[in-house]
Amino acid sequence: PQPAANPWQKQKHNPPQPLRSIMWPHVPGPQTVGTIWEKLDDRTLKVDYEQIVKDFAQKKPAVSAEGGPPKPAVPKKVTILAGERSKNFEMVLGKLKMAPAIMAEALLACDEKILTVGWIESITTIAPTDQEVKEVLAYDGDESLLANPEKFVIEIAGVPGYLQRLHAIKFKKTYKDFVDDLNQKLASQQKFFVDIRSDPRILKVLHYTLAYGNYMNGTSMRGGAWGFKFEFLEKIADVKTTDNKKNLLLILIEVIEKDEGKDIFDVSDKFEVEEMVSKTPLSQLQSDLNDIKKQVKFVDVAMSKQSDHPKDIIKEFLQEFSVEIKALVEEFEERLKKLEETFEETSKFFLDSSKAVSYTHLRAHETPEHLVCRLLLEKKKRC
Numbered sequence: 001p002q003p004a005a006n007p008w009q010k011q012k013h014n015p016p017q018p019l020r021s022i023m024w025p026h027v028p029g030p031q032t033v034g035t036i037w038e039k040l041d042d043r044t045l046k047v048d049y050e051q052i053v054k055d056f057a058q059k060k061p062a063v064s065a066e067g068g069p070p071k072p073a074v075p076k077k078v079t080i081l082a083g084e085r086s087k088n089f090e091m092v093l094g095k096l097k098m099a100p101a102i103m104a105e106a107l108l109a110c111d112e113k114i115l116t117v118g119w120i121e122s123i124t125t126i127a128p129t130d131q132e133v134k135e136v137l138a139y140d141g142d143e144s145l146l147a148n149p150e151k152f153v154i155e156i157a158g159v160p161g162y163l164q165r166l167h168a169i170k171f172k173k174t175y176k177d178f179v180d181d182l183n184q185k186l187a188s189q190q191k192f193f194v195d196i197r198s199d200p201r202i203l204k205v206l207h208y209t210l211a212y213g214n215y216m217n218g219t220s221m222r223g224g225a226w227g228f229k230f231e232f233l234e235k236i237a238d239v240k241t242t243d244n245k246k247n248l249l250l251i252l253i254e255v256i257e258k259d260e261g262k263d264i265f266d267v268s269d270k271f272e273v274e275e276m277v278s279k280t281p282l283s284q285l286q287s288d289l290n291d292i293k294k295q296v297k298f299v300d301v302a303m304s305k306q307s308d309h310p311k312d313i314i315k316e317f318l319q320e321f322s323v324e325i326k327a328l329v330e331e332f333e334e335r336l337k338k339l340e341e342t343f344e345e346t347s348k349f350f351l352d353s354s355k356a357v358s359y360t361h362l363r364a365h366e367t368p369e370h371l372v373c374r375l376l377l378e379k380k381k382r383c
Contacts, residue, residue, distance in 0.1 A: 005266040018058040077147040089149030092126045099156035110317040120170045133157045160317035161305030193346040
């Protein structure tokens with residue numbers, strides 16, 4: 001005998017082409033008993049199936065220009081970093097054209113073929129903050145879907161003290177520029193403040209200024225002086241002759257050169273040291289030294305971040321340099337202290353009340369009209 005037909009088995013439709021599906025949670029037949037669906041039978045309706053096909057037919061897959069099947073959709077990359085920040089990452093990483101994993105490994109292994117100054121400067125601009133690292137590492141999805149900046153953050157965060165390492169390695173490569181600059185400034189200033197005390201040009205100008213000043217002040221309270229403060233030299237060019245065509249400084253230099261029988265100021269001199277001294281107060285030298293000491297701290301921190309990774313050699317890479325740079329810092333501290341003492345002695349020697357005199361130079365300038373001599377004396381207050 002034939003098995004009894006299932007009364008709840010409804011014949012399904014077979015449209016002429018695929019239609020858009022309706023994702024409904026359908027109710028099995030037996031569960032419709034006693035519900036509204038028991039009274040509703042779609043087979044009793046007259047439905048225009050052709051119109052349904054017209055309205056809800058699925059679109060045919062697009063055919064590629066080559067005529068082959070369509071290419072599968074590329075999964076959208078997951079981005080976590082903020083918009084502008086993410087763009088900066090993309091720009092730098094695109095310029096370097098290097099896989100994040102290789103970058104991280106180069107930083108661990110201190111690979112100098114990769115770690116050039118330019119490379120380090122580029123990477124430093126996109127070194128992730130602690131917050132950025134926290135946000136990216138919190139992602140628990142498929143890492144292969146992460147955008148390149150996020151992949152970079154994950155790799156670089158795996159290098160302990162990555163930012164300090166970048167600063168320390170760059171400093172090792174560039175420290176000689178800082179050291180040579182500070183060394184030259186300290187040496188030049190030390191020599192300058194010693195030599196100025198016996199500079200015959202200065203002594204001559206001071207000597208004649210005292211003689212002229214005492215005569216011009218006559219019996220007034222300012223007459224009969226034994227000396228004057230060095231800062232007054234700034235003002236002698238303001239003392240004009242009766243006809244306003246010359247000033248006291250010009251007269252003094254003319255008299256001195258006449259008595260000496262030679263020019264005491266060479267108009268061709270560049271006075272590079274004097275210019276440097278006048279523009280570089282001792283506080284700036286201390287600031288330069290502090291900048292070096294700040295970089296030394298990066299070296300110390302980077303070395304302390306040595307990990308157990310077999311390729312991590314940061315401590316070995318920086319050890320010898322650390323000893324050398326710290327010795328130089330100690331030397332600079334001693335030289336700066338000595339320079340400050342020399343500076344104070346020179347200020348007292350010239351009775352300078354500001355205690356911050358920086359003598360620039362005496363120089364003559366020739367013009368078609370007349371010889372104009374001026375004293376360039378600059379004083380800078382130490383902060």
